[in-house]
Amino acid sequence: MSSLLSIKNMSVNFDTPRGSLEAVRGVDIEIPAGMSVGVVGESGSGKTVMCRAAMGLLQGSTVNRTGTVIFDGHELTAMSKEQVRELFGSGMAMIFQDPLTALNPVRRIGVQLSEGLRVRLGMSKSDAMARSKELLELVRIPNAAAVLKSFPYQLSGGMRQRVMIAIAISCNPKLLFADEPTTALDVTVQAQILQLLRELREDLKMSMVLVTHDLGVVAGNTDYVAVMYAGEVVEYAPTKKLFADMRMPYTEALLNSIPRVDHKSGTRLTVIAGRLPDPTNRPVGCSFAPRCKYAQDKCTTDHPELKTDPDGHIYRCWFPIGESL
Amino acid sequence: MAGSGTAHMRNTVDSVLTVRDLTVEFRISKNKIVKAVSGLSFDVVKGETLAIVGESGCGKTTMARAILQLPPPNSGEVIFDGTDLTQLPKENLRSARTSMQMIFQDPISSLNPRLTVHQLIDEPLEIWDRGTRVERDERINKLLFSVGLEPDLVLNRRSYEFSGGQCQRISIARALALDPRMLICDEPVSALDVSIQAQILNLLLFMKETHGLTMLFISHDLAVVKAISTRVMVMYLGKICEVAPPDVLYTKPAHHYTRALLNSVPIPDPTKQIRTELLQGEPPSPMNPPSGCRFRTRCVGASALCAEQEPQLREISPGQFVACHHPIV
Numbered sequence: 001m002s003s004l005l006s007i008k009n010m011s012v013n014f015d016t017p018r019g020s021l022e023a024v025r026g027v028d029i030e031i032p033a034g035m036s037v038g039v040v041g042e043s044g045s046g047k048t049v050m051c052r053a054a055m056g057l058l059q060g061s062t063v064n065r066t067g068t069v070i071f072d073g074h075e076l077t078a079m080s081k082e083q084v085r086e087l088f089g090s091g092m093a094m095i096f097q098d099p100l101t102a103l104n105p106v107r108r109i110g111v112q113l114s115e116g117l118r119v120r121l122g123m124s125k126s127d128a129m130a131r132s133k134e135l136l137e138l139v140r141i142p143n144a145a146a147v148l149k150s151f152p153y154q155l156s157g158g159m160r161q162r163v164m165i166a167i168a169i170s171c172n173p174k175l176l177f178a179d180e181p182t183t184a185l186d187v188t189v190q191a192q193i194l195q196l197l198r199e200l201r202e203d204l205k206m207s208m209v210l211v212t213h214d215l216g217v218v219a220g221n222t223d224y225v226a227v228m229y230a231g232e233v234v235e236y237a238p239t240k241k242l243f244a245d246m247r248m249p250y251t252e253a254l255l256n257s258i259p260r261v262d263h264k265s266g267t268r269l270t271v272i273a274g275r276l277p278d279p280t281n282r283p284v285g286c287s288f289a290p291r292c293k294y295a296q297d298k299c300t301t302d303h304p305e306l307k308t309d310p311d312g313h314i315y316r317c318w319f320p321i322g323e324s325l
Numbered sequence: 326m327a328g329s330g331t332a333h334m335r336n337t338v339d340s341v342l343t344v345r346d347l348t349v350e351f352r353i354s355k356n357k358i359v360k361a362v363s364g365l366s367f368d369v370v371k372g373e374t375l376a377i378v379g380e381s382g383c384g385k386t387t388m389a390r391a392i393l394q395l396p397p398p399n400s401g402e403v404i405f406d407g408t409d410l411t412q413l414p415k416e417n418l419r420s421a422r423t424s425m426q427m428i429f430q431d432p433i434s435s436l437n438p439r440l441t442v443h444q445l446i447d448e449p450l451e452i453w454d455r456g457t458r459v460e461r462d463e464r465i466n467k468l469l470f471s472v473g474l475e476p477d478l479v480l481n482r483r484s485y486e487f488s489g490g491q492c493q494r495i496s497i498a499r500a501l502a503l504d505p506r507m508l509i510c511d512e513p514v515s516a517l518d519v520s521i522q523a524q525i526l527n528l529l530l531f532m533k534e535t536h537g538l539t540m541l542f543i544s545h546d547l548a549v550v551k552a553i554s555t556r557v558m559v560m561y562l563g564k565i566c567e568v569a570p571p572d573v574l575y576t577k578p579a580h581h582y583t584r585a586l587l588n589s590v591p592i593p594d595p596t597k598q599i600r601t602e603l604l605q606g607e608p609p610s611p612m613n614p615p616s617g618c619r620f621r622t623r624c625v626g627a628s629a630l631c632a633e634q635e636p637q638l639r640e641i642s643p644g645q646f647v648a649c650h651h652p653i654v
């Protein structure tokens with residue numbers, strides 16, 4: 001299977017007054033063409049930074065990115081900012097986590113949506129506007145004509161999120177990074193949007209990186225899942241395999257904290273005690289060791305290496321689940 | 326008023342918040358008006374967590390903001406602790422807001438990027454003169470701890486340096502700083518992974534038990550709603566469909582929209598992916614809502630009556646109220 005995106009040994013550090021903050025470290029990940037890969041992990045584990053860094057969207061003097069990113073035959077890490085930007089829209093696109101900060105507050109939705117169509121697809125002004133209206137209808141926004149003329153503040157949270165989705169899919173990208181794309185949507189609209197994304201994957205062979213904390217969404221919409229912890233990918237496996245036969249203790253703990261509709265109301269939820277390690281001062285051994293119920297001495301002294309099972313299941317743990325000591 | 330009714334109102338002395346006939350409209354051009362909230366009534370009693378779920382764009386955020394008078398509603402009453410906030414002069418409103426706090430839906434953009442985390446949480450404490458410098462710092466540390474953030478690591482950083490979920494937790498800490506009696510949460514945990522989500526929900530449950538915190542909890546996550554709420558209100562296009570205790574609502578929903586919602590909850594198990602019927606039809610426009618029952622254009626149970634008459638809320642089992650001519654039995 002060929003990879004559309006391959007990230008090799010990518011690290012991202014931010015210079016902060018307290019020292020270097022290692023947001024992503026040594027990530028290796030392959031996104032096979034036409035596939036959907038889920039990314040899950042604790043808040044602050046580096047999911048957004050990984051996606052943005054892969055697209056070359058992190059800029060400024062405080063950001064250091066190392067490693068290589070190859071997309072569709074282009075080595076992005078060897079290209080200039082302008083060259084990478086050429087690939088936005090019909091190559092790669094991103095649905096950002098916070099629509100309010102991603103949308104321009106003083107420009108009408110129609111202008112923001114048709115801009116890409118005109119610049120990247122060379123559409124005329126009126127064609128682009130007509131297509132923009134269709135796109136809004138595609139993401140189930142009622143009254144699309146009126147919404148085209150609205151400003152972001154006039155829309156509900158879920159409407160803004162759908163506008164972002166419409167912008168991201170407008171130029172038929174080969175690869176879509178979707179960072180928490182449905183958090184502001186009710187479950188019926190969410191189901192429709194996820195179906196739309198599935199159709200785009202089938203019809204246009206679009207690949208997708210789906211960052212979400214909703215493990216129900218992951219279960220039904222991804223072929224593979226990457227689990228991140230403290231800046232690293234700690235487990236990577238086909239979705240069914242991950243849920244049925246996880247190897248990482250962190251993944252197990254994560255799945256145990258899912259709130260479920262079939263539980264009685266008022267039930268206390270299971271938490272993973274403790275918190276993510278300080279990203280400016282990572283522990284020497286396994287990052288999860290202070291919180292791991294399977295931790296042994298070795299875990300606090302040696303950083304676990306990536307292991308690959310014969311079936312391709314990848315994980316980073318000295319004492320994986322399902323292996324007797 | 327229509328489609329809503331008042332059968333579900335308890336009108337007790339224990340009400341912390343009573344909302345009557347709340348209406349919010351936005352004029353977006355000379356002859357176009359968005360009816361975001363249409364004659365909504367409900368009450369929240371002390372220690373209760375009223376969850377509000379409903380279609381995206383049905384008016385939840387607008388309603389929450391109207392309760393806080395940000396901006397005030399076009400009409401209706403908002404009685405908080407015995408005072409109608411819509412009648413209150415600006416200065417008194419400011420102090421009323423200290424006991425009613427809101428966590429906003431967009432965590433990153435709701436925090437001032439120029440302030441450090443310490444300044445963000447200290448701001449309300451300082452304005453309302455809550456304790457000495459030392460006491461306030463202690464309080465700030467405690468708050469950050471309770472939302473799962475390490476004070477030493479975050480105090481001097483600014484919001485743009487944080488992830489979405491971290492910003493969410495900072496705004497929760499800020500909202501809890503003044504020990505509000507009532508908390509209005511707009512999607513408070515939607516940006517959080519399940520473990521942190523659980524931690525925050527447990528914190529809110531704890532605050533409810535120990536401080537008698539009363540909450541209005543807007544969320545799309547039906548599993549979260551079930552875990553935290555004592556009463557659930559389902560909305561569609563600015564109106565109430567159904568009000569019931571969570572265990573009842575989830576096991577025997579009476580409104581057709583409630584059932585459609587429950588059928589769409591994603592199941593966290595890749596082997597149990599039954600593709601349920603998606604809700605059919607286009608969501609109607611709030612500028613021109615359907616006559617009668619607003620859900621009728623997409624309802625499988627609709628009859629001629631549904632187009633003619635607006636259904637009123639009525640009690641169909643103890644504590645369960647539904648606005649539907651042909652409820653599911």
Ligand SMILES: Nc1ncnc2c1ncn2[C@@H]1O[C@H](COP(=O)(O)OP(=O)(O)OP(=O)(O)O)[C@@H](O)[C@H]1O
Pocket residue numbers: 014016021023041042043044045046047048049050097279485486487488489490491516517518
């Ligand atoms: N511009 C920045 N400057 C400094 N630190 C940053 C910056 N952006 C992100 N970080 C830090 O990098 C780490 C990873 O952040 P990231 O946004 O990738 O998390 P995430 O996994 O997407 O979390 P969430 O689920 O909460 O969105 C966090 O510790 C965050 O504080």
Ligand SMILES: Nc1ncnc2c1ncn2[C@@H]1O[C@H](COP(=O)(O)OP(=O)(O)OP(=O)(O)O)[C@@H](O)[C@H]1O
Pocket residue numbers: 153154155156157158159184185186351352353359360361380381382383384385386387388430611
């Ligand atoms: N300032 C405004 N001007 C014009 N229309 C507005 C304004 N604010 C909200 N609206 C409209 O009011 C309706 C209700 O919006 P609201 O934000 O209350 O929805 P919501 O239920 O919170 O949705 P979501 O779940 O997507 O956040 C929408 O149709 C929206 O476009």
Ligand code: SF4
Pocket residue numbers: 248249250286287288289290292293294295296299304316317318319320
């Ligand atoms: S390496 Fe050790 S501490 Fe880390 S996850 Fe595995 S068992 Fe737990």
Ligand code: SF4
Pocket residue numbers: 580581582618619620621622624625626627628631636648649650651652
């Ligand atoms: S049966 Fe009629 S009243 Fe009930 S939800 Fe359907 S359309 Fe509305």
Ligand SMILES: [Mg+2]
Pocket residue numbers: 047048049097179488489490
């Ligand atoms: Mg993120």
Ligand SMILES: [Mg+2]
Pocket residue numbers: 156157158385386387430511
């Ligand atoms: Mg909202």
